[in-house]
Amino acid sequence: MLREEEAMLVRRAARGDSAAAEALIRRHQAGVQSYIYRLCGRFDVAQDVTQEAFVRALAGMRNFDPTFRFSTWLFTIARRVWLNLCEKKKACSAGDACDSWEVGAGRGTSTSSDVLATLRPDDEQRDLARDALQGALMLLSEEQRETIVLFHQMDWPIRLIAEHMDLPEGTVKSHLHRGRQRLREELVRGVGEVVAIEDSGRTLPTFARIPARQGASR
Amino acid sequence: MTLRLRDDGAPTPRRDTGAEAISRAEARALMHAALDGEIPHDAPLLRRVLRSDASLRAEYQALRSIDQALKIPPRTPDITERVLAALPEVPSRHAWIGPAVGGLAASIAVGAIGTLVLLGLRPAPVSHGLEGGAPIALASSASTIEPMLAAPWVQEFPEQAAWYPGGAVTTAAASSGSAPGSDAAASPGGVSESPARSVTPSRVFVADASGVDGAAARPTDRGAMPSFQVARAGGVVHNPGPSRTPVAMAANDPMLGMLGGTGANIASGTTQRRDSVRFVVTGWYDSEGLLVPMSGREGGRRAQGAATGSRAIGETRR
Numbered sequence: 079m080l081r082e083e084e085a086m087l088v089r090r091a092a093r094g095d096s097a098a099a100e101a102l103i104r105r106h107q108a109g110v111q112s113y114i115y116r117l118c119g120r121f122d123v124a125q126d127v128t129q130e131a132f133v134r135a136l137a138g139m140r141n142f143d144p145t146f147r148f149s150t151w152l153f154t155i156a157r158r159v160w161l162n163l164c165e166k167k168k169a170c171s172a173g174d175a176c177d178s179w180e181v182g183a184g185r186g187t188s189t190s191s192d193v194l195a196t197l198r199p200d201d202e203q204r205d206l207a208r209d210a211l212q213g214a215l216m217l218l219s220e221e222q223r224e225t226i227v228l229f230h231q232m233d234w235p236i237r238l239i240a241e242h243m244d245l246p247e248g249t250v251k252s253h254l255h256r257g258r259q260r261l262r263e264e265l266v267r268g269v270g271e272v273v274a275i276e277d278s279g280r281t282l283p284t285f286a287r288i289p290a291r292q293g294a295s296r
Numbered sequence: 297m298t299l300r301l302r303d304d305g306a307p308t309p310r311r312d313t314g315a316e317a318i319s320r321a322e323a324r325a326l327m328h329a330a331l332d333g334e335i336p337h338d339a340p341l342l343r344r345v346l347r348s349d350a351s352l353r354a355e356y357q358a359l360r361s362i363d364q365a366l367k368i369p370p371r372t373p374d375i376t377e378r379v380l381a382a383l384p385e386v387p388s389r390h391a392w393i394g395p396a397v398g399g400l401a402a403s404i405a406v407g408a409i410g411t412l413v414l415l416g417l418r419p420a421p422v423s424h425g426l427e428g429g430a431p432i433a434l435a436s437s438a439s440t441i442e443p444m445l446a447a448p449w450v451q452e453f454p455e456q457a458a459w460y461p462g463g464a465v466t467t468a469a470a471s472s473g474s475a476p477g478s479d480a481a482a483s484p485g486g487v488s489e490s491p492a493r494s495v496t497p498s499r500v501f502v503a504d505a506s507g508v509d510g511a512a513a514r515p516t517d518r519g520a521m522p523s524f525q526v527a528r529a530g531g532v533v534h535n536p537g538p539s540r541t542p543v544a545m546a547a548n549d550p551m552l553g554m555l556g557g558t559g560a561n562i563a564s565g566t567t568q569r570r571d572s573v574r575f576v577v578t579g580w581y582d583s584e585g586l587l588v589p590m591s592g593r594e595g596g597r598r599a600q601g602a603a604t605g606s607r608a609i610g611e612t613r614r
Contacts, residue, residue: 115372121373261362
C-alpha cells in the first residue's frame with residue numbers, strides 16, 4: 079500500500095469512514111498478529127492483542143501523528159497492549175507460553191546424519207521451519223526475540239526498532255546478533271521434533287523432523 | 297592477499313607478513329554486519345573470510361537461511377470481522393454508516409441524482425452514548441442547533457436545492473428499489489407534494505434515528521423546528537406530510553438531516569400515528585464527501601452541543 083493511499087485511509091478512518099477502517103484492518107491485521115504471535119507463541123493471545131490494538135488505534139486516531147506510518151503506530155500500541163497483558167497476567171508471559179512448544183525435548187539425541195533421510199519437499203520445509211523457528215524464538219530473551227522478529231520478519235530498520243523498543247541502536251544490534259547466534263544454536267540442537275541440519279556444502283540449514291523412534295527415546 | 301583466521305578473539309594486526317589476519321569474533325561481526333544490511337553480502341573481505349573457513353561459511357549460510365525462514369509468516373486467521381465487531385464499543389464509531397452514505401453525500405454535492413438511485417444503504421449501528429436526545433423544541437431553541445447552523449465546518453451543498461425537493465428523488469428511489477427498511481416508494485403520494493419543494497437545504501448531516509417509528513413533527517411543530525429536515529437515506533427522502541400516510545421509519549435507520557432550509561421541512565405524519573421520534577446527528581460530510589463523525593475530535597470540540605453535551609437534534613412527543 080502506498081504511503082499516500084494509507085494516509086488517505088487514515089484520514090477517512092479518523093472521520094468515521096467504516097470502509098477505510100476496514101481497509102486498514104485488513105491491511106495490517108496479519109502483520110500485527112504475526113508480530114504478537116512471535117512474541118508470545120499463542121494465537122489466541124495474538125488475536126486478542128491485535129483486536130485491542132486496532133480498537134485503541136481507531137478510537138484514538140486524533141493522537142496519530144501523520145508524519146509516521148500507521149503501521150508503526152499500530153505496532154507500538156500492540157506492543158503496549160501485549161506488555162500490559164504480560165504484567166497483568168503472568169500466565170500470558172513468554173515463559174509460560176513456551177510450554178506449548180515442548181521446548182528442549184530431545185535435544186542432542188540425534189545427529190544430522192540421523193535425520194537427513196527424513197527430509198521432505200519445500201512445502202514441508204516451510205512448515206518445519208516455521209514451527210522450529212517459533213520454538214527456538216521462545217528460547218531467546220524477550221529483547222532478542224523482539225528485535226529478531228521486527229528486523230527479519232517485519233523488515234524494520236534498526237533505527238526504527240530502536241525507537242519502537244526505546245533502546246539505543248547499538249543495544250538493538252547486540253540483541254540482534256546474539257539472538258541470531260542463539261537461534262541458530264537452538265535450531266541445530268533441535269526444537270521440539272524439528273532439528274536444523276547444517277552442511278557447509280549446501281544452503282542450510284535444512285529442517286527435518288526427528289524420527290519418531292528417537293523422539294520416543296528422549 | 298590470503299586470509300588467515302585465528303581462533304582467539306584477541307585483536308591482532310590486520311596484516312601479518314602479507315596475509316590478512318582476522319579473528320573469529322571479527323569474522324562473525326562481519327557476517328552480522330552483512331545480515332544487518334550494513335555491508336553487502338558479497339563484500340570482498342566477507343567473501344574471503346567465508347572462502348577460507350568452511351564452518352564459518354556454514355554458519356553464515358545458516359544465519360541467512362534463518363533470515364529467510366523468519367520471513368515465512370505464521371498462519372494467522374483473518375480477524376477483520378472480529379475487530380470490526382468490537383469497534384462499536386468505541387466512541388468514535390458513532391457514525392460508522394459506511395461508504396454508501398458517503399457516496400450519497402458525494403452525490404448530493406454534485407447533484408447527481410442518477411448516482412443516488414444506485415446506492416444501497418445499510419442500517420447504521422446504534423449510536424452509542426447519544427441515546428438521550430433532547431426534545432426537539434428544546435434542541436431547536438437551545439444551544440444545540442444554533443451552533444450547528446453557524447458552525448463554519450458545516451459543508452454547504454447549495455446544488456442540492458436544484459434536485460432535492462419534489463418527486464424526482466422519490467421517483468428515482470421507487471424505480472430502483474428502496475434500501476433495507478425503506479418503504480417510501482410504497483408510500484402513497486411520496487414526496488411529490490411535499491412542502492419541501494421550496495426548501496433550500498444547505499447543510500447535510502448524517503444522523504442515526506434511534507427509537508424512531510415515524511415522522512418528525514406535526515405541521516404546528518414546524519415553528520419549533522424551523523430548519524430541520526429529515527431525509528431518510530436510501531431513497532425515502534421525505535415523510536409525506538400531514539395528509540399522507542406517514543412513512544414508517546425503522547429504528548436505527550441511517551438518516552440524512554438537512555439544516556438550514558425553510559420552516560416547512562419537518563414534515564410530519566399524523567397525530568394518530570406518531571408519538572416518539574428522535575434524531576441523533578452523528579456527523580456531517582466534508583467537502584471531500586467524507587464522513588466526519590461529530591463524536592470524534594472535531595465534533596466533540598466544535599459541535600458545542602447543548603449543556604448536556606449531546607449532539608442530539610432532538611426528540612418530539614405528542
